[in-house]
Amino acid sequence: MAGRMPVFFIPHGGGPWPFVELPMFDKREVDDLAGYLRGFADGLKPKALLVISAHWEAPVPTVMTAARPPMLYDYYGFPPESYEIQWPAPGDPKLARRVAGLLKEAGFETAEDDRRGFDHGTFIPLKLAFPEADVPTVQLSLIRGLDPRQHFELGRALAPLRDEGVLIIGSGMSYHDLRALMTGRGREPSEQFDRWLQETVNAEPGRRNERLMEWQKAPAARQAHPRAEHLIPLMATSGAAETDQAQTAWSGTFAKARITAFGFGC
Secondary structure: OOOOOOEEEEEOOOOOOOOOOOOOOOHHHHHHHHHHHHHOOOOOOOOEEEEEEEEEEEOOOEEEOOOOOOEOOOOOOOOHHHHOOOOOOOOOHHHHHHHHHHHHHOOOOOEEEOOOOEOHHHHHHHHHHOOOOOOOEEEEEEEOOOOHHHHHHHHHHHHHHHHHOEEEEEEEOOOOOHHHHHHOOOHHHHHHHHHHHHHHHOOOHHHHHHHHHOHHHOOOHHHHOOOHHHOHHHHHHHHHHOOOOEEEEEEEEEOOEEEEEEEEOO
């Protein structure tokens, strides 16, 4: 459909990684992932961004409604300059109301939050992709319990936004065992899970969605995701993609673990 926005699932890395020097991360890996994030939205002119971040969970889908969202430095133990990073994108209360309306039409209870700021699942990757911070941006929470099918249905309810100039972004990580990432021991389980994930996401859309709903059966699934919050944004983006084919948009290593980004309808 002419003018229809694609949908992306992107990896947001670890903490403030591209904007401060962190000795635990290899510079080549940092540069590779940063390069992808700087360019993944090239050529697109979205009216607004809707971000579903791994770093916000609530009892019901909760939408950020502030016109000028503050920064939320939801990471710990990093250098002082990590807490001075700014990405002053405007909010979009009108889009927030539209998001809530679509979800209510689909049978979801919803809530609003006019105080929450952009967490690092949003401001870190989007400071790279949209450095001018001039695109109105709204965050939407995950639903506690992290049920994959529930988030798929959430994404499907939001699909009409794609025809309204809204770029939907799921921000997480395709591999997220934090302890293994910090010690560089994630390579083998991340590779096992990633092979399954790429085969699954790049499959015919019906098969893709069936397999994603049962992701815990994948090789090394619980080694890759001891907790599912960094994978669940992928379920929402797959729902918003509807019947659009997916493709691997980028795949590389970060902290020696394999991570992958996907685009739908690109």
